[in-house]
Amino acid sequence: MGIFSGKEQVQKSQAELLYEVQMRKERHFRANVGLSWFILLLILILAFSGQSLTIGSVTFRGIKVDTGFIANNLSFIAGGLGETIRISLMSIALAMILALLAALGRLSTFPPIYALSTFYVSLIRGTPLYLQIFFFFLALPQLGIILPGLIAGVLALGLNYGAYMSEIFRAGLSSVGKGQREAAIALGMTPSQTMRRVVLPQALRFAIPPVGNEFIAMTKDSALVSATGFVHELMWRSTKVGRAQFHNLEALIMAAIFYWGMTMILSYLQSRLETRLAKGDR
Amino acid sequence: MTSIVKISNLEKYFGRLHVLKNISLEVPERQVVCLIGRSGSGKSTLLRCINFLEQPSKGTIEVDGIVVHGGERGRENRQLVHDVRLKTGMVFQEFNLFPHMSVLENVIEGPITVKGMDREKAIKLGEEHLDNVGMLFKRDEYPNRLSGGQKQRVAIARALTMEPRVMLFDEPTSALDPELIGEVLNVMKRVAKEGMTMIVVTHEMGFAREVADRVIVMAEGELIEDARPTDLFSNPKDPRTKALIDRYRSGEQQ
Numbered sequence: 292m293g294i295f296s297g298k299e300q301v302q303k304s305q306a307e308l309l310y311e312v313q314m315r316k317e318r319h320f321r322a323n324v325g326l327s328w329f330i331l332l333l334i335l336i337l338a339f340s341g342q343s344l345t346i347g348s349v350t351f352r353g354i355k356v357d358t359g360f361i362a363n364n365l366s367f368i369a370g371g372l373g374e375t376i377r378i379s380l381m382s383i384a385l386a387m388i389l390a391l392l393a394a395l396g397r398l399s400t401f402p403p404i405y406a407l408s409t410f411y412v413s414l415i416r417g418t419p420l421y422l423q424i425f426f427f428f429l430a431l432p433q434l435g436i437i438l439p440g441l442i443a444g445v446l447a448l449g450l451n452y453g454a455y456m457s458e459i460f461r462a463g464l465s466s467v468g469k470g471q472r473e474a475a476i477a478l479g480m481t482p483s484q485t486m487r488r489v490v491l492p493q494a495l496r497f498a499i500p501p502v503g504n505e506f507i508a509m510t511k512d513s514a515l516v517s518a519t520g521f522v523h524e525l526m527w528r529s530t531k532v533g534r535a536q537f538h539n540l541e542a543l544i545m546a547a548i549f550y551w552g553m554t555m556i557l558s559y560l561q562s563r564l565e566t567r568l569a570k571g572d573r
Numbered sequence: 574m575t576s577i578v579k580i581s582n583l584e585k586y587f588g589r590l591h592v593l594k595n596i597s598l599e600v601p602e603r604q605v606v607c608l609i610g611r612s613g614s615g616k617s618t619l620l621r622c623i624n625f626l627e628q629p630s631k632g633t634i635e636v637d638g639i640v641v642h643g644g645e646r647g648r649e650n651r652q653l654v655h656d657v658r659l660k661t662g663m664v665f666q667e668f669n670l671f672p673h674m675s676v677l678e679n680v681i682e683g684p685i686t687v688k689g690m691d692r693e694k695a696i697k698l699g700e701e702h703l704d705n706v707g708m709l710f711k712r713d714e715y716p717n718r719l720s721g722g723q724k725q726r727v728a729i730a731r732a733l734t735m736e737p738r739v740m741l742f743d744e745p746t747s748a749l750d751p752e753l754i755g756e757v758l759n760v761m762k763r764v765a766k767e768g769m770t771m772i773v774v775t776h777e778m779g780f781a782r783e784v785a786d787r788v789i790v791m792a793e794g795e796l797i798e799d800a801r802p803t804d805l806f807s808n809p810k811d812p813r814t815k816a817l818i819d820r821y822r823s824g825e826q827q
């Protein structure tokens with residue numbers, strides 16, 4: 292014991308030293324990444340500023356954007372933000388319900404239910420989202436079914452995301468151990484009580500972070516709905532004014548900034564939520 | 574004395590594997606039975622057949638007058654199984670507390686959801702039982718903030734709050750660090766002293782010697798010996814029992 296204690300001490304401090312060096316490296320790295328981000332952003336802004344920059348014999352000509360157009364149409368395009376968020380929220384709500392049902396269907400031992408679940412997922416995953424959206428807007432009216440634009444968009448996006456998100460809920464359900472069900476059953480719970488009171492609450496908690504990711508993706512995929520012309524969200528508004536006044540460049544840049552800003556904010560909220568859930572990990 | 578648990582000619586197969594072989598066993602009211610045996614001898618399966626976490630292949634299980642025949646199905650059978658589960662409380666090796674509920678919520682979940690008890694009454698009852706296992710001070714804590722011993726004590730309170738006629742313990746201290754085993758065994762001793770009928774699968778020979786009225790030895794799906802602890806430990810009849818006890822003895826000395 293006495294012989295080894297000295298060596299142990301040396302090892303410990305060595306480990307600490309290594310850890311410190313690593314932490315310093317990491318901080319250094321992160322600072323440099325931040326600086327580079329700033330420079331890249333600066334270059335991007337400069338590129339669209341209309342300024343020219345001469346370095347030696349090479350002259351960079353900045354792209355000139357029409358600031359007057361931007362000022363005139365800012366509020367119109369920004370007005371689509373609410374609609375984008377609205378359609379995304381409604382669609383993710385529908386998608387969550389469908390995904391949960393599909394995941395539960397996959398657990399069913401009743402063949403028709405199991406088949407319905409796999410059929411739905413296969414059909415939706417096997418066809419393009421773009422096609423599905425047009426199906427609701429263009430194909431259904433041929434059958435005499437004319438849905439309001441928002442409803443059709445929500446149905447298309449919800450059905451599509453539901454099929455992909457069923458995996459998330461399936462993983463959530465299987466994350467709940469067998470012991471949990473057994474404890475519930477031993478207390479005398481029926482299968483449906485066991486599901487509602489013990490399995491689902493844990494499965495849903497497990498699913499929150501990945502559903503957040505899907506929601507962020509949804510806010511961008513909602514732009515596809517603009518192609519139908521019936522939902523006046525960000526993308527629809529920017530292409531409308533862009534085309535009308537032949538200022539597509541400015542209009543699309545504005546929409547891009549809105550989308551980017553929105554996803555950055557949502558990603559930030561998402562990571563906060565995730566750390567909070569991890570901390571309260573029960 | 575009336576029997577709380579009466580098992581007759583119980584058989585259990587897992588596929589082709591014959592795990593329980595013609596087991597008959599009666600446990601009178603207020604008796605504490607320890608079930609010992611080597612790994613794989615069928616102790617857990619026997620215990621889990623009593624509250625139908627495993628479906629018996631054949632034979633009958635009777636708990637507090639409710640008779641269920643193994644291998645039967647249908648609505649009537651389901652109702653009987655449910656009634657049996659209300660009469661039995663189970664404590665698992667891995668605690669299996671509900672992680673999304675606080676300690677108190679864990680304990681009152683059964684009475685409220687299963688028995689339809691009103692919340693106030695359930696809370697009062699739950700607090701009483703938490704107090705009995707010395708866990709009332711963690712009433713609003715979540716399970717992941719408890720030690721293993723504390724978790725198991727809450728799990729015992731959760732089972733007791735259902736006011737069962739018999740408690741089934743499946744190696745309740747096997748997942749615990751050695752220094753936490755004592756507090757759980759002490760709670761179990763108290764439960765026994767209060768007159769609860771108990772069937773305990775355990776490797777804790779000290780507990781068996783001190784608390785059990787009866788120790789039953791299992792081997793290869795059969796009950797090979799059934800005696801009072803003093804007799805069994807001092808004078809084992811079956812060589813397999815002797816071997817088992819010798820193994821525990823050498824374990825205790827280490």
Ligand SMILES: Nc1ncnc2c1ncn2[C@@H]1O[C@H](COP(=O)(O)OP(=O)(O)OP(=O)(O)O)[C@@H](O)[C@H]1O
Nearest residue numbers: 587588590592610611612613614615616617618619
């Ligand atoms: N769900 C199951 N499916 C198939 N075989 C099983 C199942 N559960 C248990 N067995 C088998 O049944 C036999 C008895 O298992 P059991 O768990 O009852 O033993 P045990 O005495 O509790 O052992 P241990 O001391 O290791 O807990 C073992 O051979 C085991 O592999």
Ligand SMILES: [Mg+2]
Nearest residue numbers: 616617618743
């Ligand atoms: Mg076992």
